[in-house]
Amino acid sequence: MTERRNIYFYARKTEQAKEHLRMLEELAERYHFNVVQDYKIANIIVSLGGDGAFLQAVRKTGFRQDCLYAGVSDSGKKSLYCDFHVDDVSSMIEAMTQDQIEIRKYPTIKVTVDDETSFHCLNEFSIRSGIIKTFVMDVHIDDLHFETFRGDGMIISTPTGSSAYNKSVGGAVVDPMLPCMQVSELASVNSNRFRTLGSSFILSGQRKLRLSVTQDGNDYPVMGLDNEALGISHVHHVDLVLSDQIVKTVKLKDNSFWEKVKRTFL
Incomplete structure (x- = not known):
């Protein structure tokens, strides 16, 4: 990180966050980082909060490809991102000065609605x-009509996102070193008329997924991009692919994805 000196902090607008932010800014300046107020000129972006704040920091700064992202927790414990x-300043200093930091590249999903508007998701x-x-949605994998889904909805997750919403509906936790997407159902209806796989499935990063929404009056679905809602009326189809855009994150060498999963769930 020695060649990256412009640092931008993303935090909530609370009094506690402001106090923590002042401490982090002072720490950064003490170690000769330049604290900037415009994320566009930063090459390190640090979120203050939990995983939700990290996801918002990545989204609000445009999934920057030319900088590193780091997460600082203020909840009393570390988390996935x-x-x-914030209360363990010594470990931050030790990591920065003794080369205990590694860079991890996390894949994102590109979402295109009706061939017009595109977004990215990290989770x-x-x-x-x-x-x-x-x-009702018709599910297409590449050019194959795979199934006709009827139910409450679907979740398409990245490997890092597999331990979040996806896991809560019975999906598998996937190693982030596998470039893939996971598709999980929300309360599917299986009958003589509608039949789905009934389990989560994983698609290679080379696959394309299309969800075509049946226009029967329920064509204004609620769509979520990580922890942010998207409202578009009369949605006909949504295309999803694993993006060539990645998020480069800062992590400690002794804190792998699976160590985080163990700490969180076991």
């Missing part, structure tokens, strides 16, 4: 019925 804790994309009624 936060290797540092997952979710699509759910916008009213109290199931909705």
Whole structure:
């Protein structure tokens, strides 16, 4: 990190966050980092908060490809994207000065709605019925019509996102070193008319997934991009691919993805 000196902090607008932010800015300046107020000129972007703050920091700064992202937790414990804790300044200093930091590259999903608007997700994309009624989607893998889904919705997650919303609905936790997408169902209806796989499935990073929404009055689904909602009416289809854009994150050498999973769930 020695050649990266412009650092931008992303934090919530609370009094506690402001106090922690002042401490982090002073620490950064003490070790000869330049604290900048414009993320566009930063080459290190640091979120203060939990995983939600980290996801927002990545999204609000445009999934920058030319900088590093780091997460600092203020919740009392480390998390998936936060290797540092605001109350443990000594470990931050030790990591920065004794070369204990590694760079991890996490894949993202590119989401395109009706061939017009594109977005990126670091954790997952979710699509759910916008009213109290199931909705129907045709699921295509590449050019193959795979199934017709009826139910509450679907979650398409990255490997890092596999331990979040995806896991809560029975999906598998996937190693981030595997470039792939995982598709998980939300309350599917299986009958003589509608039949789905009934389990999560994993697609290679070379595959393309299309979800075509049946226009039956329930064509205003609630779509989620990580922890942010997206509202678009009369959605016809959504295309998803593993993006060539990655998020480069700072992590400690002794804090791998699987160590984080163990710490969180076991």
